Amino acid sequence: MTRHVFLDHQSATPVYPEVFEVMKPYFTEHFGNASSLHQHGLRVRDALRTARQQMAALIHADSEEEIFFTSDGTESSNLAIKGAAYANERKGKHLVVSATEHPSVMNSVEFLEKQGWTCTRVGVTPSGHLRLKELEAAMTPQTVIVAVHHVNHDIGTIQPMKEVGRICAAAGVPLYVDCEASAGWLPVDVKDWGAAMVSFSPHRFYGPKGVGVLYRNKRARIVSILHGGVQEGGRRAGTENIPAIVGGGKAAEMAIGRLTARGEHTALLQRRLWEGLHSRVSFIKLNGPVPGPERISTNLNISTEFIEGEGQLLLCDLSGIAVASGSSCVSKSLKISHVLGAIGLDHALAQGNIIMTLGEGNTAEDIDYVIDSFAGIVTKLRAMSPMWDEFECGVIDSVIAPTGRGKSFSQHAAEVSGKASH
Amino acid sequence: MTRHVFLDHQSATPVYPEVFEVMKPYFTEHFGNASSLHQHGLRVRDALRTARQQMAALIHADSEEEIFFTSDGTESSNLAIKGAAYANERKGKHLVVSATEHPSVMNSVEFLEKQGWTCTRVGVTPSGHLRLKELEAAMTPQTVIVAVHHVNHDIGTIQPMKEVGRICAAAGVPLYVDCEASAGWLPVDVKDWGAAMVSFSPHRFYGPKGVGVLYRNKRARIVSILHGGVQEGGRRAGTENIPAIVGGGKAAEMAIGRLTARGEHTALLQRRLWEGLHSRVSFIKLNGPVPGPERISTNLNISTEFIEGEGQLLLCDLSGIAVASGSSCVSKSLKISHVLGAIGLDHALAQGNIIMTLGEGNTAEDIDYVIDSFAGIVTKLRAMSPMWDEFECGVIDSVIAPTGRGKSFSQHAAEVSGKASH
Amino acid sequence: MSETYTLYNPTVMDHFMNPRNMGDLKDADGVGEVGAAACGDIMKISLRIKDGRIEDARFKTFGCGSAIASSSMATELIKGRTIAEALTFSNEEVVHALGGLPPVKIHCSVLAEEALKAALEDYVKRHPESASPVIVAGQSLTA
Amino acid sequence: MSETYTLYNPTVMDHFMNPRNMGDLKDADGVGEVGAAACGDIMKISLRIKDGRIEDARFKTFGCGSAIASSSMATELIKGRTIAEALTFSNEEVVHALGGLPPVKIHCSVLAEEALKAALEDYVKRHPESASPVIVAGQSLTA
Numbered sequence A, B: 001m002t003r004h005v006f007l008d009h010q011s012a013t014p015v016y017p018e019v020f021e022v023m024k025p026y027f028t029e030h031f032g033n034a035s036s037l038h039q040h041g042l043r044v045r046d047a048l049r050t051a052r053q054q055m056a057a058l059i060h061a062d063s064e065e066e067i068f069f070t071s072d073g074t075e076s077s078n079l080a081i082k083g084a085a086y087a088n089e090r091k092g093k094h095l096v097v098s099a100t101e102h103p104s105v106m107n108s109v110e111f112l113e114k115q116g117w118t119c120t121r122v123g124v125t126p127s128g129h130l131r132l133k134e135l136e137a138a139m140t141p142q143t144v145i146v147a148v149h150h151v152n153h154d155i156g157t158i159q160p161m162k163e164v165g166r167i168c169a170a171a172g173v174p175l176y177v178d179c180e181a182s183a184g185w186l187p188v189d190v191k192d193w194g195a196a197m198v199s200f201s202p203h204r205f206y207g208p209k210g211v212g213v214l215y216r217n218k219r220a221r222i223v224s225i226l227h228g229g230v231q232e233g234g235r236r237a238g239t240e241n242i243p244a245i246v247g248g249g250k251a252a253e254m255a256i257g258r259l260t261a262r263g264e265h266t267a268l269l270q271r272r273l274w275e276g277l278h279s280r281v282s283f284i285k286l287n288g289p290v291p292g293p294e295r296i297s298t299n300l301n302i303s304t305e306f307i308e309g310e311g312q313l314l315l316c317d318l319s320g321i322a323v324a325s326g327s328s329c330v331s332k333s334l335k336i337s338h339v340l341g342a343i344g345l346d347h348a349l350a351q352g353n354i355i356m357t358l359g360e361g362n363t364a365e366d367i368d369y370v371i372d373s374f375a376g377i378v379t380k381l382r383a384m385s386p387m388w389d390e391f392e393c394g395v396i397d398s399v400i401a402p403t404g405r406g407k408s409f410s411q412h413a414a415e416v417s418g419k420a421s422h
Numbered sequence C, D: 001m002s003e004t005y006t007l008y009n010p011t012v013m014d015h016f017m018n019p020r021n022m023g024d025l026k027d028a029d030g031v032g033e034v035g036a037a038a039c040g041d042i043m044k045i046s047l048r049i050k051d052g053r054i055e056d057a058r059f060k061t062f063g064c065g066s067a068i069a070s071s072s073m074a075t076e077l078i079k080g081r082t083i084a085e086a087l088t089f090s091n092e093e094v095v096h097a098l099g100g101l102p103p104v105k106i107h108c109s110v111l112a113e114e115a116l117k118a119a120l121e122d123y124v125k126r127h128p129e130s131a132s133p134v135i136v137a138g139q140s141l142t143a
């Protein structure tokens, strides 16, 4: 086995050599603290400003002063949600989020709910699109923030941000857009959307780990959630992670130049991969929109029936293919991805979930190798699966292509486990 | 001007070449996300575990499972204070902290006070030592956490942690020790102190920025303050900053081997520097304990009378000497360091404050250069200072060596400004 | 990459990649199929029993790597045991034989124990006469 | 390090490192000393005034780099002006001439304006006859 195919760009990307190159001097040589008033501090302040400008340019922000650095996407989401909630308590204690936001948004909201806030979770269609009428209806005079992510991390659905922005503007509620799954791959335009806040992380587009970005429009009010010194204009205390910030800035700059090429390259591979898998593997389903304008070109989320996701993931890995899964066996919490729940995916299909995310380094040959390998893996796991047998004998039916024979997987699972599946 | 002397190790340290070396592969090559189940994730998980062990060893923790990674010292303080407060709300809503804690502790406490907690700030002696009787008296059945830092970041005072630990144990209240200013330079022993939590950051001892450490004894209850995924055992969501964690682990390992040498080297320079300054510059005062067992060997905090700190700092910088200051002109908030306030330092002296912190790279020749340069800087600034004149004419008196003639600086400042100085 | 990193220890990986006793037994004497509500795994164990002793065992599993490894190991361990012995079989034996499982995956071994017990129960139902040694062993399958 | 980084812009740095008019004036016609409660800076300006015109100005400052630069620049700007002109002097002129100050340091320029006004006030007190042109200029020092 020689081929290695990395199809988990949603989890990690390698730092570009060019990015690493600009970071290097900031470890051993330009090691100053940005709060210091001497040479060592002033030099890295300059570097900080440049990085802020690069970040602002990526998302079409007016000014570098609207860019704050955090440690990662999670912290940015927490700061956006909690920072807005605490800052605007007097207006009200109501939040609105889409049902498929990342856990860093969902769990921030749950935390606030324990402290007396209420939250409306706006549902999505089976393809993962926000129900705009519901969004409109969710807003109250007490609503202090609406959170809608640009692209879903699991199923790749692109939300209609301009319309979402219009609805929020009409209701006079600031909009926070989590762009962790899109920035660096798709155009992000904070002004076009009328976003009050936008977050993203360079480690998702060939930048380093250890830095997250929060754009905040000057008119939007937030307070700090990590308290201490007066770094980042008092909005984020703590010693700035200069090398990561510098590298992140460079990654943003490079992303601007490569956005179109990235989109075109991955869109070709996405189609090739899905068409290949679809033609080679029976009872396989694409979750989220079909490849095209409503889906980010890097993401494929598939469910293969009668087998479970972790086994697929491990066998892929043993074939040199790195993928992810939203199956409950893969999560430490033994729950399926809440996104798969929110789009109403049948539990059997959620269990058989695999997420493949493409990047610049993938080639057509890689894709063909993946298609071949994956078809073999499915065959191997189905041979082990009691469900495959029982489907073939007509005891249970397929969800993807129902035959009219047998009971559902869920019913069967409930019978043999004595409890309803979740 | 050729000599460069970095005397601000409390703000930043260069990353050791050995540390950078071990970090390197984790940027472009071993770039995986520790949450991933494939090769790329599993490999960095291994690296994470090693780093946890190295951190645990530095502070004599029993198990790597007691080590959590955050983004910096500020986040660790916030997690320790707020995490303990939220987790133990049922027991009570009272906190106890020393009056000279870092702003990351002080401002976390202020945030909680706005949410209904109360806090007792235990005073310190003029040398910065916690008043232990007051600590004992401060504790109530509702106290959920006591925060006492090991070493003060501004004045270098070492607190008697064993006694503090004993008092907390007797009262049954968990103790959090901020070791940001000591770890890597002085022995830290969580078991010896009976600490429930300890925090520190490798960027203070030749490790990289972008990682903080929180040790938490298995019996101590804390909840997460950054919500999202289940990283760090559910106590800190967000993609782990693997290169920084790996480098931080190496820095911890190196610190263990160099602790004694670091102490001896800096103690010699500390004495040389203080004795030199003291003999060359009139009306100069050391804040905090005299060099010796009660003061960390890296820190000198001096006040030079009749001149202000920022000017000293800038002229030092122009002479290639990097220092810090606790003067209000240096802080963005126009307030003197609250530590100088807590030890009751006269306002005039607080304004003339300079902090010099030593490191491995400093030499005796550096120190002699600093003494010379500093004496010249003081002369230059005093020539510009109306206060120096007025002292010489007997209008105002010296605080450091009173002559019995003239009014105090504070009185004079109040008269000319029309308001009391603060 | 030179080294290979694995989620599970080498024994678990071996049983996942090269499962023992995978499949069904034609004319099995007892078949048990159970499911874990926790994560949706389903496990099926078939037994051939002769003279109160498990002659052969097979499994089929819909589940994660440790579920597959657990059923593989359970079927290995159980072969040759008497029904009475098999009734005292515990998931801990699987975990031990596998050299440990991650805490969050222990339930996979429990599922293997349950599948085995279900297969034995099925056998006893079909062969009521075999129930006596069970009672002798101080266990009741119907409880 | 090859490049030199500075906290303030080159003009401010120049006035901090090479302050103009630093010192006291023997037999000054007016001296003003003011303090900033905000951060404890103290500034003293001495003026020599002849025929209603500022012939010379000197400063002494206890304060940060921008306080020193502000007083240096203020004394430079004010030399040669009439009392009436000097009374309309504003800190903004200092900020402008310095090419800007960080927001948190604007108060330093205010202090320079105040010190100058205090020195003028002192002069007027000592020379009540000079007050008339002041009133002509539409200003009152005693208000």
Ligand SMILES: Cc1ncc(COP(=O)(O)O)c(C=O)c1O
Residues within 6 Å of the ligand: A228, A237, A238, A239, B072, B073, B074, B075, B077, B102, B104, B149, B151, B152, B153, B178, B179, B180, B181, B201, B212
């Ligand atoms: C004693 C102490 N605690 C906490 C902190 C905060 O650490 P960081 O800058 O890594 O966020 C500092 C930093 O100066 C400190 O000196």
Ligand SMILES: Cc1ncc(COP(=O)(O)O)c(C=O)c1O
Residues within 6 Å of the ligand: A072, A073, A074, A075, A077, A102, A104, A149, A151, A152, A153, A178, A179, A180, A181, A201, A212, B228, B237, B238, B239
């Ligand atoms: C949409 C989205 N938001 C937020 C995050 C959290 O980002 P990070 O892992 O940088 O903390 C993620 C990470 O997976 C994400 O996909």
